[in-house]
Amino acid sequence: MSLIHEIDFGTPRSKAEKMVTLTIDGQSISVPEGTSIMRAAMEMGTQIPKLCATDMVDAYGSCRLCLVE
Ligand code: FES
Numbered sequence: 001m002s003l004i005h006e007i008d009f010g011t012p013r014s015k016a017e018k019m020v021t022l023t024i025d026g027q028s029i030s031v032p033e034g035t036s037i038m039r040a041a042m043e044m045g046t047q048i049p050k051l052c053a054t055d056m057v058d059a060y061g062s063c064r065l066c067l068v069e
Pocket residue numbers: 049050051052053060061062063064065066067
């Protein structure tokens with residue numbers, strides 16, 4: 001028996017070609033322009049708590065759980 005673990009990045013992948021670099025918790029990461037902070041954090045292994053966010057639909061921010069500063 002095997003289980004497939006798919007990572008949910010919280011928001012869909014940006015289709016932009018231009019890359020931007022940002023710093024989260026002291027770590028730099030380059031992502032396509034328009035990438036959400038939630039997705040960028042998840043790509044570097046930092047999980048931001050979320051309820052309504054999924055990478056299968058556009059972000060709409062209804063629960064307000066994923067607050068970052
Ligand atoms: S997870 Fe961000 S508003 Fe719901």
